[in-house]
Amino acid sequence: MEFEGATVEGHRDEYGMRQGWFRFLNASGELIGTAHFRDDILHGQVVTLYRGLCVAELNYIDGLPHGPYRRRVHEDVYDVPKAAWEEGSFSCGLVSGIFRLRDESGNVLCSRDFGLTPRENDTLRACLKGGRLWGPADWFEHARELFANARLGEGLAAMARGVGDGGDPRTLRETLRRVAAPVTTAESIRRAAAVEKSGSARALLAALLRGAEPTSVLRRLAVLSREEASAAFLGASVALREWPLSPIVFRAVREARPGGDTSMVLEDAKTLELTHPDEAAVLRTLVRRLLNKVIPPAKHEPATVRSLARGDAPTLRLTDPPTIRRRASAVAASEL
Structure with a gap:
């Protein structure tokens, strides 16, 4: 939410925390956005307006994007001609479900299914630790099983393990091209930079789905992982270099x-x-x-x-x- 320099109208409680609906107006008194807060944290709908028209609508729970969203697309973000709007959904701050790009008339230009949000479970932990020492073919087969169950984030982690242990990097490169958001090169680098210090493997895998530059993300996964997994993720990032x-x-x-x-x-x-x-x-x-x-x-x-x-x-x-x-x-x- 960015309403810098805007005039703010809303209620603060006795502790100075924002509560309920807030309105944001520009210097001309024009409404440019609304947001709902609970205990000074975004909780509810956030709407951004431009000249009276809605250009973004997101939902938040406890400060994290959650639920469906729709927003106007900047021309330098997606590598899809005529893309004007994007729509999708978040789950506790991470992308999930169907993602679409539409033109001005509402026609779908591109769609991706990001599946279920990556979870901290035994599957992900097995990918991040060195205890499950399989060969590349085993990791690739495991990745296919995860993809079939809509666990795309964990599937990408398993595929990266296979590449890092000597598998064909084209398998991972082509999979990312098929399942990740089709962003421009500059946006891909920006999205990777946004998570380069992240301590969450879930956030890093979600960033891959959003089109973040994969070599940077895999290097960070190498830092978060252990033993054989660390070297495998670093190896995968090296193998993906063009x-x-x-x-x-x-x-x-x-x-x-x-x-x-x-x-x-x-x-x-x-x-x-x-x-x-x-x-x-x-x-x-x-x-x-x-x-x-x-x-x-x-x-x-x-x-x-x-x-x-x-x-x-x-x-x-x-x-x-x-x-x-x-x-x-x-x-x-x-x-x-």
């Missing part, structure tokens, strides 16, 4: 697993710092976890992980293209 990567990346991902050569991974991460900063940050995080399992932090941190953060410039000059967003990884800073 341009060739340094073989150093693939070697480091292969070794960033229980029983792998952690010292080699740390050296590779240092080498990759300038050309692949996002992958290097996740690799350091995975190694930190592996070391914490067998060596007390006081014995290894000063000599490895923290010294790596202050390490020398890479000794190799790689010619790989830069990552989509050149930035220092906030993930690495928070994990070290």
Whole structure:
């Protein structure tokens, strides 16, 4: 809800909390929106108006979008010509059910079925932990079963596990093209950036369905996962890249697993710092976890992980293209 600079009309209780309906007016006194609050939290319908016409209508429960919504489409959001309106539904802040894009006349231009909202259940936990060690074919079969039961988010997680363990990345790439919202490249990057610090696997999987750039989302899933799953999600993000990567990346991902050569991974991460900063940050995080399992932090941190953060410039000059967003990884800073 964005009504910046608007004049606000509504009731606040004795504690200053908004209660009931609020109206928002622009400088000319024109009504530009209404919203319902409970205890200062959005709870009910929120309507946005432009020149007296409704351009967005959403429903909230306890501050989270919940239920059906409809809103006007900005021209740079969806890669669908003539798209004017989008409609769909949320469940506790996450997309679910049927999503449609319509033109000005109301004709459906594109539709997707996002299925049921991802849940914190045994299925999702199995994808995020290393205990269920299947081969790529097993993960892909598991993903198909989940898709058949409308568990698209969990299905994408299972498919990513298969790709990260050596399966064909085209399987995941084509599936995302078929089930995810058809957003533009710029919007895909924006939606990935919105969840890049998320601590919720459910939110990350829902972001994939909404069209978020998948390599960034899978890197974040690698940080949230454990053991073999972490390396598998990072491997999947690497496999989905559209341009060739340094073989150093693939070697480091292969070794960033229980029983792998952690010292080699740390050296590779240092080498990759300038050309692949996002992958290097996740690799350091995975190694930190592996070391914490067998060596007390006081014995290894000063000599490895923290010294790596202050390490020398890479000794190799790689010619790989830069990552989509050149930035220092906030993930690495928070994990070290």
